[in-house]
Amino acid sequence: MSQNFVNPDQIRAWFSRAMSDMYKSEVPLYDTLLDLVAQVNAKTLAAQPELAAQLARTGEIERLDIERHGAIRVGTAQELSNMRRVFAVMGMQPVGYYDLSPAGVPVHSTAFRATHEASLQASPFRVFTSLLRLELIDDEALREKAARILAARQIFTDRALKLAARFEAQGGLDEVDAREFVAEALHTFRWHSEATVSLADYQELHGQHRLIADVVAFKGPHINHLTPRTLDIDEAQAEMPRRGVSAKAVIEGPPPRKCPILLRQTSFKALEEAVRFAGSDAGSHTARFGEIEQRGVALTRKGRALYDHLLDLARSRISGAPNEGNADAYMRNLQDSFAAFPDDYEQLHAQGLAYFRYFLTGKQGAEPDADLQTLIAQGHIRFEPLVYEDFLPVSAAGIFQSNLGDKAQAEYAQNASQAAFEQALGAKVQDELALYQDTQDRSLAACLQALGAQAGSPVAA
Ligand code: OOG
Ligand code: NI
Numbered sequence: 001m002s003q004n005f006v007n008p009d010q011i012r013a014w015f016s017r018a019m020s021d022m023y024k025s026e027v028p029l030y031d032t033l034l035d036l037v038a039q040v041n042a043k044t045l046a047a048q049p050e051l052a053a054q055l056a057r058t059g060e061i062e063r064l065d066i067e068r069h070g071a072i073r074v075g076t077a078q079e080l081s082n083m084r085r086v087f088a089v090m091g092m093q094p095v096g097y098y099d100l101s102p103a104g105v106p107v108h109s110t111a112f113r114a115t116h117e118a119s120l121q122a123s124p125f126r127v128f129t130s131l132l133r134l135e136l137i138d139d140e141a142l143r144e145k146a147a148r149i150l151a152a153r154q155i156f157t158d159r160a161l162k163l164a165a166r167f168e169a170q171g172g173l174d175e176v177d178a179r180e181f182v183a184e185a186l187h188t189f190r191w192h193s194e195a196t197v198s199l200a201d202y203q204e205l206h207g208q209h210r211l212i213a214d215v216v217a218f219k220g221p222h223i224n225h226l227t228p229r230t231l232d233i234d235e236a237q238a239e240m241p242r243r244g245v246s247a248k249a250v251i252e253g254p255p256p257r258k259c260p261i262l263l264r265q266t267s268f269k270a271l272e273e274a275v276r277f278a279g280s281d282a283g284s285h286t287a288r289f290g291e292i293e294q295r296g297v298a299l300t301r302k303g304r305a306l307y308d309h310l311l312d313l314a315r316s317r318i319s320g321a322p323n324e325g326n327a328d329a330y331m332r333n334l335q336d337s338f339a340a341f342p343d344d345y346e347q348l349h350a351q352g353l354a355y356f357r358y359f360l361t362g363k364q365g366a367e368p369d370a371d372l373q374t375l376i377a378q379g380h381i382r383f384e385p386l387v388y389e390d391f392l393p394v395s396a397a398g399i400f401q402s403n404l405g406d407k408a409q410a411e412y413a414q415n416a417s418q419a420a421f422e423q424a425l426g427a428k429v430q431d432e433l434a435l436y437q438d439t440q441d442r443s444l445a446a447c448l449q450a451l452g453a454q455a456g457s458p459v460a461a
Pocket of ligand 1: 071265396399
């Protein structure tokens with residue numbers, strides 16, 4: 001790589017910052033949310049010194065204040081594959097496949113994010129990216145109209161695509177190009193208050209599904225939320241109404257625990273925003289909302305199967321999806337069913353339910369041929385939870401629903417189609433479990449190598 005190229009991690013950090021500044025100016029409530037989260041985090045760190053120490057050991061404390069995820073929805077295969085090229089310039093790869101059709105949302109999705117722990121540490125910015133599935137809409141005339149409208153738009157500036165092509169050809173961008181790229185790419189995610197369609201067309205699209213209007217009627221895939229990470233989501237949820245922000249009824253994901261797992265999320269309702277339609281009719285659209293999340297340890301395949309099972313159990317005990325009417329009962333069910341999920345890191349580690357990173361404690365004198373359990377028991381190696389970097393399909397569907405209105409449930413045949421998604425994307429999505437496993441393995445190998453060097457003998461990894 002030429003030494004003049006800017007590291008993609010740096011480009012992503014610039015972009016994440018620029019996106020946050022843009023969203024602040026577009027959605028003032030977002031600033032309230034950042035402020036609220038910063039206060040809750042400061043309070044939590046002061047009240048829980050052991051959590052503060054753990055986050056210092058893993059380095060997460062340094063990324064906490066810049067940690068954000070955004071979400072966008074695109075309309076065509078070409079938009080999705082160009083999005084992949086644009087995110088690649090920032091070191092973001094598609095990770096995971098999410099099918100939201102079982103929850104009545106006609107999209108499937110991936111998360112663009114950095115994949116190596118060192119890159120995640122530099123900038124954990126991620127974007128949940130959904131592709132509209134027009135094939136799930138039965139109204140053929142409307143489907144064709146939507147496809148025609150989408151085919152006529154270009155969501156990227158010419159310059160952004162030229163610079164993405166230059167990145168591909170050269171293997172990197174110099175600083176002047178990288179800075180210009182950030183400014184150009186940002187345009188794609190802006191809010192446009194002028195729709196590309198007439199009010200009548202908008203209403204027709206909206207009548208089929210609010211999401212279809214949101215994707216099809218505008219110039220581009222406006223970023224619809226940008227989510228900061230809190231260390232105590234129950235506290236953040238309680239604080240929202242005190243600041244005049246109306247939170248959704250239930251926190252998505254697992255119940256409160258001593259050792260957080262995966263991801264818990266809450267959001268506030270979408271804003272109603274003025275729109276000017278083609279032909280200059282005035283109207284409004286609700287697209288952008290606010291979300292807060294708390295992240296916990298990543299689960300192995302075994303841990304994830306247990307999570308999915310217990311979540312199903314809690315949901316099967318209420319009728320329909322969790323909502324305002326059954327929120328309390330649902331949260332109790334969740335607590336009850338998750339009593340079966342071990343809630344200390346030793347057990348999560350011993351039972352192979354979660355991923356961890358291994359660190360040296362600094363204690364000398366390890367026996368060269370000792371195995372991992374012995375090295376841990378004798379205090380040479382400690383393990384820390386590896387944070388979950390991805391999303392949860394049931395939670396994502398809940399977030400979509402709360403913003404599309406709880407009434408907007410549609411029925412689609414269960415029809416995950418990762419192959420069709422990857423074809424549209426022009427690449428395979430990476431397997432998130434393999435990425436966590438790699439990080440865990442690298443941390444162990446580094447510990448064993450260092451201990452071996454101390455003992456003056458080679459080690460078996
Ligand atoms: C994406 C909703 C999913 C999350 O955090 O699970 C999501 C969308 O509404 O476009 O952002
Ligand atoms: Ni989100």
